[in-house]
Amino acid sequence: MGNEGNKFKWVGTRQVRPDGVDKVTGQATYGADFTLPGMITGKVLRSPHAHARIRSIDTSAAAALPGVRAIVTAADFPDLPSEVVAGGEAPVNYRHVSCNTIARDKVLYEGHAVAAVAATSTAIADEALALIKVDYEVLPHVIDVADAMRDDAPVLHDDLITSGVDPAPKKASNIASRTEFVLGDVAKGFGEAEVVIERKYTTQPVHQGYIEPHAVVASVAADGMATIWCSSQGQFMVREFCAKLLKLDDASIRVIPAEIGGGFGGKTTVYLEPLALVLSRKSGRPVRMVMTREEVFRASGPTSGGVLHVKLGAKHDGTLVAADIELAYQAGAFPGSPAIPGCMTAFACYDVPNARAVGYDVVSNRPKCAAYRAPGAPLSAFAVESAMDELALQLKMDPIELRLKNAAKEGTRALYGPKMPTIGFVETLEAAKAHPHYSAPLKPNQGRGVASGFWFNIGGQSSAAVHVNEDGTAVVVSGNPDIGGSRASMALMAAEVLGIDYNKVKPIVADTASVGYSFLTGGSRVTFATGKAVVDAANDVVSQLRARAAKLWKCDVEEVVWKDGVAYPAQGQTDTRTQLSLAEIAASAARTGGPISGKACINAGGAGPGFGTHICDVEVDPETGRSSVIRYTVVQDVGRAIHPSYCEGQLQGGAVQGIGWALNEEYLYDDKGRLLNPGFLDYRMPVASDMPMIDTVMVEVPNPTHPFGVRGVGEVPIVPPLAAVANAVARAADVRVNDLPISPPRLLSAILHK
């Protein structure tokens, strides 16, 4: 694994990840692989109706079935008040989480959990579910976001009054909130525009599509101490949500993270964990619960679909003078769509003096949405970047030139207020323009689309510890589930600071009782914030190592220099002292003061925003409407690639998810609000034969607030592809489809009617 000419010894090199051997040999333990003696199986009874009142639940026949050890309903859960609480970072309404975990009074989507049983076998559990009698009063339902906003729409929550509207409405509706961001004066701006593009766009909810269904094992001891093994994006989040839902102390729950088989945001909440916990408590046995694929689709969060209206105003030379977006995002059964970040990111790529974004968060009878990679941004970027493409066509301007002309730079004021810090958007545009892909020739029925995208990335709380072993090797302890190779990056950064071989530094992902609090894996934060904590902890160790050397040399610690894993006397001192390696200092640790461990607990601010520009070539079959992506290039500012291969992997994976979102993925409902395609056959995600190679260009404009210049990279790559694909299809087929997915029937219809 070469150094490739970079200035660091380990950071930036392509080492083998420490958890890799287990994963290629099938030895790694994911949530459903874990077993405990005496473990029984939990299953969930789910609503067959999209919207209904629960009149009664009779579990008596199920309870009498031999082998059934526990049954739970909402009656086993505290009745929480409806209030928005700071849940780690973003606001959480725990009543909504609780009611989503198990329905109280009403079921709000087909698949909504109504009861759960634990039994000695899966077969008995399934039989027990069939014996639970639920008396429903079926209510009219509403699926589509535009329909849900109408005055005559069935209302899901009779206490939901739209917030952010003044005066507040008197009647409940399905519009949970309205948010507005304003910069400058859009009316004046549009008045000065020489060309205006105004369009409506729609997108459909799409599922994160992780291949591993949700899985948990919960074991509650007789004294109430609960231990949970689960795959999630945050063991501390699981602990917090279970504690809040069940009114338990954090200290009485220990969550041990299993390896996770994909999350993408969809595992930043709980579904089964509280149910498994209560079933275990009631039965006195460890309980395992695993969702089927059908349950994953029927009952776990997709991201929102939406309706977006975009208006762009520009001068003939391409200068943007005004931009306006009004969007309505579907939250599913409970409020909480990413309408706000959708608004905030919409125009973030551009320096527009007059801009406005209005966002509506709308509920409907579908599963409660969950985060999905840059939540809210792909939809608004689809709309804005499609409109930009039409603007480029109308102005007869090269699409990259149009973006360069208006590109956000350091100091550009964003719609949501602050000026951009050091960013690398222009660099991505220049790199895309210079890439051979951009000038490669196209054949008939082929088209090329360009689109850009932005994501804030977040920082937040992380804790880390670095322990020096007696032989001078080290353990790096942190608390973030490793979704895509972050563990390796922690070891790379620690090895760099300590100055020892990467293979002598072993990272682990610890449980909630073994490392300080860490906010979940998401928001592209781990390499940035947890990385910072690891660097701080390693620097703490280096200070201690220098102090131990100073003790042995009987000098001041200022006279000790640490370089490449060795303590040296500073220059100019007498030469009676020699150097001391980390291993030597470790060997004498007991005599110089005891074990050597460093720690850091931080709340990282200053996360560096990320930008990307994608180039997509599509070939359209005009007879079937099928679009094939034949070439794709991702250019992204990654700050600094700690592990280049896993960084590239994020770019490639995010792009392909976006391609699926653009071309094929959607939920299909019947007229009773029941999902028709809850499986991978008909919920069509990209397969290997659909995709070309995904070329990547990692531009590095280091983030000055991170010791190695890291920017989050995981989310940005899903933001541009929706429009990159749509723009390519529009140019290939000579007709524009503004409604996703651009599946063959939709495109064919557009081609035939053009």
Added chain:
Amino acid sequence: MIPPPPGTGGGFPRHAMATVILQPAFARRLTGGVTNLDIDATDYQALVEQLDEQFPGFAEAVASHVAVAIDGQIYPNPLLEPIGPTSEVFFLPALEGG
């Protein structure tokens, strides 16, 4: 904070102040529509205390689910982040991710 009128002496130092900029909807709710405020404070906590004095309820409104951007850098749960004499301060919805 209103500086004393010129000519009153008393040695009150005249210096630049941090600018707090609020989104209009936020301002309508908390400051009667005032979107730009000059505040003399050297850290976030002091800034919020002063805003709360002028507009009671401000501190509680930003106590949770609000991040703050100080000179373009976003801080998720600010308390004592330093604020410079020409800093720009924005209150933002708390950001998450996926």
Added chain:
Amino acid sequence: MSKHHVSTVINGEPIEFLCETQQTLLDVLRDELGFTGSKEGCGSGDCGACSVMVDDRLVCSCLVLGAEVDGCRVETIEGVAAGGNLHPLQQVFLNEAALQCGICTPGIIVAAKALLEKNPDPNEEEIRFWLAGNLCRCTGYDKIVKAVQQAAAIMRS
């Protein structure tokens, strides 16, 4: 209802087990025999995470009943490495970062191994179509395809 008594050879070892009629081979491997390397991603044969070989044929073990493999040879991911030595596919997947979360990796390695045993020099299209039944949501398939190409070259030399 009595269970079925099944005799097989799994990863070269003779193994006997009891199973219910409705238990799939995947259920048996994971829940009865402790071979948790094969994963259930969908239960309907659409994702390939449960890929195993039965009598040299690549199958989704969620679509095979446990009782059906009586008298058959089964090979799972646990049998791909020879003792402590990784198969070239496994080593190349590690070197080339052809996995992120790793949940699809066992199925993909079993499937890719089957391809290379049948066709030692597949082109990109052949690899992609062979692996079309193995869903991956993390990688976008690029590094997976390149890893299979590289492993094939190593195995040919």
